[in-house]
Amino acid sequence: MNAIPQAFEFWQDGRMPYVETRRSCFSRTCYKSHSHPTFSIGAIDEGNSVFQSSFGTPQKISTGTLVIVPAHIEHSCNPLPDQAWSYQMLHLDIAWLNQLYSEFQKQGLDLHLPQHKPLIIKEEILYQAFSDMNETLFDPEKLIIEKEQSLIYCLTQLLLPHFMLEEIQKTEYLYEDFLELIDIIKSSERFISLEELAEQVGLSRYAIIRLFKANVGLTPHAFQINLKINQARAQLKQGISLAELAINLGFSDQSHFHKAFKAHTGITPRQFQLAAAQ
Template sequence: MPTARLQLWRDPALPWVESRRACHSRACYQAHSHPTLSIGAVDAGYSWFTGASDGRERLTPGTLVLVPAQRVHACNPDPGRAWSYQMLHVDAGWLTRLRLESGLAAVGPGAPARISRQAVLYQAFCALNDLLFSSASTGEKEAALVAFLGDHDFAAQPAAQAAPAPVLGSAALAALIEYIQTQDPAQLSLQALAQQAGLGRYQLIRAFRAATGLTPHAYLLNARVNRARQLLLDGLHLADVAYQLGFADQSHFQRVFKAHVGVTPGQYRQAQ
């Protein structure tokens, strides 16, 4: 059986981007979202992509998935099988500014994921990621990333199945998500969110799940994991991150983090 291998790339000089490559992985992910645009590529094996709706799409080698910020999703291999993939994360604010410079429309948070089966786009993405993991200069890597993201209008790719129409209005949902993002996620509760939205707790659960694909509890847990990413990059000790974000203990934090990110907190922090 081939040995599983994982590589993470990050450069302090390019803090708005990070990448990973996984070979022969059997790791599975819970439904989650990122504050970044995520571009995933299937290199070998087969997997299933799920968005905020109940639909699933089969991904084959050479497929690219483009997931906007805050779009709930998961991508997992066939049961009992391994697969190889690449994943690039780009800061949403930085990308919006770049797209405007390039004359492309900005992609709003939570927009539908898009799936490409174009060989040319897959090959261009692989070439970009190879460069990021190489010893090329920071300037060369930045230029290649800017060119790739500016050259390709991802909105032209087919959209994955959309989420059901939300009961919670777009303005109310945006305000609630902004509230979650600006508060300490460890201190937020279902009751506090329901009061903020002006709904009962059961009404909020149904409306929030219809709008985002996650229950408020799962969304808050996801927000804590995303906050943990930044705290780890800031150099905080694992135990301090777990305590600050309200996890029961360090082992609980590690289990939740790995279920969302695919690597342990220590592996994530140590990536160079």
């Protein structure tokens, strides 16, 4: 891939609203454990990092490695201590990807909760195919139809056939109660305390923590912050002011929102907003 003159850059286009991609160069930023509502594919361009998830064992990964993270799967990927790394990260809308699977008569992915473990692949042909496709998305000289065709071809002909995703064993322990908890959190404009959640569903605080860790790999509070950050990403693209957004999402103040956003995305809300507007 060509040298990148800036630390990070985003590409998105309203004509292809189902894909967003990012390239980061020589980054030392570390991320908190988090998840995305999208199906994500990452590629390590340079350096070494450690990938971790509650649904697998920590793994050291290096240049030329692809990391596939199904929607809603808790994970983190950070450089080794005192080292920098360069990487790419592509996010795909899960409904669009399911439709693509359907067109090729492949089994779809879960739209709501995690069913598959992350997957790590070290294969030069696949890494290069992904990098070439991502380069096409970033290329301002390429027509939108070329970008769409490159994405679909790369996914269906090169990448997806190699993604042998292992299903996560779901627990039936109070699963309906867990779904109710998710709905309560998603419908609230503010953060809900553990005590409030316990009162609303009639479970102990311990049981609620256990449910969240078993099903999404995060504590209830971490899940709520992660949900708010994903909501913030969408609203920042619409140009909303940071102060207004912090209040709307239930953060105590703009500083609290700023710190949480950077811890989950590696950049500030303003940096994300400016990059998304380009």
